[in-house]
Amino acid sequence: DGHWVFLANCHLCISYMGELEKRVAELPSRKPHAEFRMWLSSAPTPQFPMSILQSGLKMTTEPPRGLKPNLTRLFNKFTEGAFERCTKPNKYKKLAFVLCYFHSTLLERRKFKNLGWNIPYDFNDSDFDICEDVLVLYIDSYENTPWEAIKYLIGEANYGGRVTDAWDRRLVNTYLDTWYCEEAINQENFKLSTLPTYYIPDDGPLQSYKDYITQLPNFDAPEAFGQHGNADIASQIEDTVELLESILMMQPRVAGGGGATREEIVDNLAKELLEQVPLP
16 A cells, blocks of 8 residues: 555564565565555674665664764754753763763774774663763762762663673773763863863853864864874774775776676666666
8 A cells, every 4th residue: 555664673583584585575576556665774784684685775874983973963962951951960061071072982992993992892872871861860869979880880881781801891991980080070171181172161051062062173183082193093004905995896807708897787786776766
């Protein structure tokens, strides 16, 4: 009847993927309604059927790269009401900004490869959301900030629950010990790195924090993460090699016979996909 079907989190039901693959293969012969669409969502997994990927259009979502885009994305999650919900707003706003900076830093350290993490971790927004609720709960419940409890729940129970390497866990706790302290609340524009650009902005409404984020640099120096100034050299070399290898793989290859070239195959496939896309 032209309805849409959405199957979410396919990676959690690998046992059904074989059956799904058969049903997708049968769709053309069953001549479904012209308005019918099937949407699938999944985390990356090698068990996902390749034939389904080849027969459909694919979209991916990844967190933005850089402290500024990540901070912007996290602060866009807040509403004015949520940002003012704590009974001690002066304390909460500063610590919430530190949590956003902490989350963004953990994500961006992956660009330093082995100098960033011994093992790469997939921190996500659920980690941040849980810790933000912890902040509100503990700040509201105690007159004096329970630093040790907050740092334990963030660094060991939530974010630390993903960390398996001892040195990586030590890094997470070092960040928390440095940024979650009385000075972060009482000191004006408490520094979050050795660079003068990164600090806790003055207390104010939600928009004032967003305004501060907009003036941050678009490219982050390694010192913003507590790294040496040369820490990004290795990652830049690896990124360059990966880019050049990808370019070389796309170069035309000379092959015998009268078959279509790789460029013609790609061009024909693009035309077929364009024909399948419905008109706006």
